[in-house]
Amino acid sequence: MDVTLVGLRVLREVAERGTFTAAAQALGYTQSAVSRQVAGLEQATGVLLFDRHPGGVRLTNPGRALLAHAVTALDALEAADRELSGAADDSGRVRLGFIPAAGAVLVARALATLSRQSPRIQVITREGATPSLLRALRTGALDVALLSSRPPHRSPDADDPPLHAEPLLEDHLVLAVPAEGRFADRTGVTAQEIAGETWIAGTTGTDAPLLGIWPGLPGRPRVHHAARDWLTKLHLVAAGMGITTVPSMLLSAIPPGVRLITVDDLPEERRRVSLVRLPGSTTPSTDALIHALRRHAADLAE
Secondary structure (H helix, E strand, C coil): CCCCHHHHHHHHHHHHHCCHHHHHHHHCCCHHHHHHHHHHHHHHHCCCCEEEECCEEEECHHHHHHHHHHHHHHHHHHHHHHHHHCCCCCCCEEEEEECHHHHHHHHHHHHHHHHHHCCCCEEEEEECCHHHHHHHHHCCCCCEEEEEECCCCCCCCCCCCCCEEEEEEEEEEEEEEECCCCCCCCCEECHHHHHCCEEEECCCECCECCCCCCCCCCCCCEEEEECCCHHHHHHHHHCCCCEEEEEHHHHHHCCCCEEEEEECCCCCCEEEEEEEECCCCCCHHHHHHHHHHHHHHHHHHC
16 A cells, blocks of 8 residues: 555644535635545455545545544654754643533633643644534544533534544533613523524535524524624623624523523523543643543532
């Protein structure tokens, strides 16, 4: 089997990004160059490495098998390059991915604690949607990730080996409304009352659902403002620009001018935040980060 290092790097990047276009942008290549590298790998191995579909690509079983070896080989070469160049030891580095709702409070507090207790540990963070974070875990680009799930809380994906998912926090949605607006004196509302309101929602795309709209509302929501960051959405609410949903774990970060109320005639929207990683042993640095995340998740649950 005659494969190249460039081909293996392209394989890893396409697997992580989910499309040839995104991989090309990350690598600084043209899309056609990425396509040629994948075609060359498939010719050299004699197997189909990716299933193509309208939204992007997904590794086949042979593709996942080759990726596992590619990650090992590329990591070993990168370690050798660091050693030969005299670069600093990176054994204290941990790569953490997290969904947007976990960043402002849980991640920030855990990193502050870790920085005080273990200053030699360097945490590299990446915010993203669940699908992109899962791909990054599978390709070895992340060590751990904080992901959200809705009941019945199935496994994050169906690939092998199964991911290790540790529940950290049970959360629920509440509704954020302007403190001086229509619902200023209310503690709860009905679905019909908020269905026609102006909504502030997360940006949409093939990689993530529409965040900020209460699930199960009748009709089509009227979205006038789109922002991925939760705090941006909340400040827009405070400015009277609309309403949005917010996870209860962000209660301590709610800015002035925002009130939180419930939706009384729809089922409670519960979420679970889990710490997800590949099975197997972890480094002491990763263990220290996980301990800090557990501690602050427990604080938020009280």
